[in-house]
Amino acid sequence: MTGEPSDVQTEEREHLAATLDRLEAKIAALTETLGSHDTDYRGLKAYMAENRGELDPAEMYQNELILNGIDARGAHAMRARERLETMRGSPYFARLDFTPDTAAGAEAHYIGRQGLQDAEGTAVVDWRTPLGGMFYESEPGPAAYEAPSGEIGGRIERKRQIKVEGGKLRFAVDTAEAIRDEILLEEIGRTSDAHMRSIISTIQRDQNAIIRNESDSTLLIQGVAGSGKTSIALHRIAYLLFRLRGRLQAHNIAIVSPNGLFAEYVSEVLPELGEEPVVSLDLESIARTRLAEHRMDFTAPVDPVEPGDGAEHERARAKATLAFHQWLERAVTEAVEDSFVARDLRVRTFRVDAEDLRTRFAALSHVPLRARLRSMAEHLCAAARLEDPSAAFPPKPGEVNKELTAMLKVKTARALYRDLYRRPDAPAAFRAPSAKTLEWGDVYPFLFVAARFHGSTPDQEIQHLVIDEMQDHSPTQYAVLQQLYRCNMTVLGDVAQALGNTEDYTPGSLGGLFRDARVMELTRSYRSTAEIMRFACGIRGDEVTTIDRHGDEPEVLGFGTGASEAGWLAEEIARFRAAGGGRLAIITRSHAQARALHGELAEKVEGLTLASADSRGILGHDVTVLPVGLAKGLEFDEVVVARASAEEYAADADRSLLYIACTRALHRLTVTHPGRPSPHLPV
Numbered sequence: 001m002t003g004e005p006s007d008v009q010t011e012e013r014e015h016l017a018a019t020l021d022r023l024e025a026k027i028a029a030l031t032e033t034l035g036s037h038d039t040d041y042r043g044l045k046a047y048m049a050e051n052r053g054e055l056d057p058a059e060m061y062q063n064e065l066i067l068n069g070i071d072a073r074g075a076h077a078m079r080a081r082e083r084l085e086t087m088r089g090s091p092y093f094a095r096l097d098f099t100p101d102t103a104a105g106a107e108a109h110y111i112g113r114q115g116l117q118d119a120e121g122t123a124v125v126d127w128r129t130p131l132g133g134m135f136y137e138s139e140p141g142p143a144a145y146e147a148p149s150g151e152i153g154g155r156i157e158r159k160r161q162i163k164v165e166g167g168k169l170r171f172a173v174d175t176a177e178a179i180r181d182e183i184l185l186e187e188i189g190r191t192s193d194a195h196m197r198s199i200i201s202t203i204q205r206d207q208n209a210i211i212r213n214e215s216d217s218t219l220l221i222q223g224v225a226g227s228g229k230t231s232i233a234l235h236r237i238a239y240l241l242f243r244l245r246g247r248l249q250a251h252n253i254a255i256v257s258p259n260g261l262f263a264e265y266v267s268e269v270l271p272e273l274g275e276e277p278v279v280s281l282d283l284e285s286i287a288r289t290r291l292a293e294h295r296m297d298f299t300a301p302v303d304p305v306e307p308g309d310g311a312e313h314e315r316a317r318a319k320a321t322l323a324f325h326q327w328l329e330r331a332v333t334e335a336v337e338d339s340f341v342a343r344d345l346r347v348r349t350f351r352v353d354a355e356d357l358r359t360r361f362a363a364l365s366h367v368p369l370r371a372r373l374r375s376m377a378e379h380l381c382a383a384a385r386l387e388d389p390s391a392a393f394p395p396k397p398g399e400v401n402k403e404l405t406a407m408l409k410v411k412t413a414r415a416l417y418r419d420l421y422r423r424p425d426a427p428a429a430f431r432a433p434s435a436k437t438l439e440w441g442d443v444y445p446f447l448f449v450a451a452r453f454h455g456s457t458p459d460q461e462i463q464h465l466v467i468d469e470m471q472d473h474s475p476t477q478y479a480v481l482q483q484l485y486r487c488n489m490t491v492l493g494d495v496a497q498a499l500g501n502t503e504d505y506t507p508g509s510l511g512g513l514f515r516d517a518r519v520m521e522l523t524r525s526y527r528s529t530a531e532i533m534r535f536a537c538g539i540r541g542d543e544v545t546t547i548d549r550h551g552d553e554p555e556v557l558g559f560g561t562g563a564s565e566a567g568w569l570a571e572e573i574a575r576f577r578a579a580g581g582g583r584l585a586i587i588t589r590s591h592a593q594a595r596a597l598h599g600e601l602a603e604k605v606e607g608l609t610l611a612s613a614d615s616r617g618i619l620g621h622d623v624t625v626l627p628v629g630l631a632k633g634l635e636f637d638e639v640v641v642a643r644a645s646a647e648e649y650a651a652d653a654d655r656s657l658l659y660i661a662c663t664r665a666l667h668r669l670t671v672t673h674p675g676r677p678s679p680h681l682p683v
């Protein structure tokens with residue numbers, strides 16, 4: 001970055017040196033504190049060991065408490081030191097000169113990924129503070145921020161973007177915009193990494209509004225491919241952990257991600273931001289835990305893109321629609337009401353007639369079936385005690401509940417679920433591989449029904465749930481997630497990137513699946529060059545705003561046979577490797593095809609990686625073959641979308657598969673096909 005006066009560089013270089021000194025002093029002080037905690041701990045431990053027989057229990061207990069206290073303070077100091085150590089290479093990325101209305105002159109605030117305070121005052125302001133927020137929101141001129149004492153109005157005199165790498169100043173430039181475009185371009189134009197990076201120095205205004213939203217309990221973010229949704233969700237977690245420090249911890253936040261590869265890809269962002277990793281969940285593991293409560297299991301999730309049992313795919317697909325969920329909700333409500341066939345109840349001398357039971361049952365329609373019967377039993381027994389306080393053998397709730405349970409037509413959640421499909425209006429079929437095993441397509445519908453039968457115990461630990469790739473989850477899965485996680489949610493994805501296993505959502509229809517969801521949209525794409533994005537949008541026939549970053553036009557190459565296509569791919573890999581640096585992905589439609597192509601290429605080229613859902617540690621490899629479902633959410637410097645023939649991508653729904661595959665490329669995209677090309681390619 002050039003063009004800034006040398007006195008600015010000199011000033012910032014001097015300031016950087018002073019800040020790094022303050023940082024080292026603070027780290028040294030924490031190291032000393034840790035040392036003294038260690039000495040105290042060892043000393044007390046030794047004292048307790050030496051005097052084991054002589055210390056009375058009260059003193060032992062007191063000493064244990066002191067040890068725990070030292071331990072906790074030590075852990076806290078250790079975390080603080082680790083956080084500060086992450087600042088060494090780059091303690092801050094911006095400077096904001098602000099004159100409050102109440103003060104005479106401007107004060108320079110340096111903004112970084114962590115705050116740094118010492119005896120002299122604040123050396124670095126955390127980007128998540130309201131003062132830090134002004135950097136993203138406001139241009140030079142009148143501005144205000146929310147301080148603990150109330151709003152502080154004033155004037156931003158100067159905004160300066162500063163790049164420090166490895167403890168050295170790379171540039172310092174003043175900006176009149178929120179973020180200078182060339183700095184954003186430089187950040188985005190770099191070679192891709194094996195892991196997603198943090199973007200704190202270039203967060204855009206609309207992204208910032210999502211990160212800092214604290215007023216909506218459910219935030220649904222619809223964003224075009226490469227608009228930063230995943231990145232923003234992770235920065236939002238870091239923001240919430242900072243704002244709610246003490247009330248919200250990393251183990252109170254969970255991310256539902258599509259697969260282990262994706263979870264690994266995003267795993268570095270929070271540590272880079274100085275926060276601990278949060279809980280990682282997926283729909284399979286949630287289902288496994290919950291089905292274990294019913295002593296049930298399920299078959300492997302069906303992937304609509306893979307070859308397999310067509311009828312099972314069809315059943316799963318039918319159960320992933322909104323129409324199915326609406327039917328399920330209606331059907332289970334009616335079935336639960338019909339399941340209770342009231343008879344006159346008699347426990348020794350205690351009697352209740354059938355009509356009374358029917359009325360009581362109907363009045364509790366909001367309560368799950370088994371809990372309804374328990375509640376009725378308790379109320380009936382309480383009423384019996386009131387009516388005849390001197391009865392020698394009053395009815396007990398357990399006895400009454402047993403009698404009421406005997407009046408149920410269905411005795412288990414599984415029977416209730418299976419019976420729904422015997423209704424004449426059932427839109428889908430039920431086939432169970434065995435009494436204890438469900439097909440994947442039935443897992444969430446069953447959990448939904450089981451909650452109406454038994455009730456469900458919400459997760460107490462998780463206070464914020466982040467759901468990525470929202471377009472791939474069914475309405476019933478969302479209903480169950482809301483039963484299990486009664487907490488704030490950030491739900492993100494792109495309705496244009498559906499894998500074809502659910503409803504065709506719009507952001508509005510998705511928002512309608514949540515209580516009080518606020519839908520926010522990100523419309524600008526940052527990942528790919530303008531040329532790649534134009535090509536990808538041509539597949540879907542729409543348009544997306546991109547940043548002004550350019551590269552080669554994508555190429556579409558046809559081959560007579562799959563073998564000649566593979567021959568070209570082998571040469572392409574050699575060219576890529578000779579050029580040096582970066583990561584190349586060869587993306588196919590299905591796993592089966594990725595395996596086959598990998599096998600073919602492995603005969604010609606060495607060191608190729610084949611990705612699978614539970615691959616670990618492969619993201620740094622230079623050339624990876626993977627199916628589109630796994631490539632989702634990831635990015636690569638160069639992408640070849642292989643085997644993109646008319647046979648492979650024929651259906652209209654296949655447009656989104658091609659779109660996902662093409663939008664994984666940052667700098668270069670090639671599409672290859674044997675035989676005829678897919679009709680969806682914009683050629």
Ligand SMILES: Nc1ncnc2c1ncn2[C@@H]1O[C@H](COP(=O)(O)OP(=O)(O)OP(=O)(O)O)[C@@H](O)[C@H]1O
Pocket residue numbers: 184187188197199202203204207223224225226227228229230231232493494497526527632633634635663
């Ligand atoms: N403000 C920004 N500054 C720098 N880079 C950004 C910014 N916003 C997004 N990016 C970059 O754009 C790329 C895409 O981001 P991300 O993966 O979060 O997008 P996404 O919307 O989740 O994409 P997709 O839906 O296509 O998987 C990443 O490399 C990210 O670092």
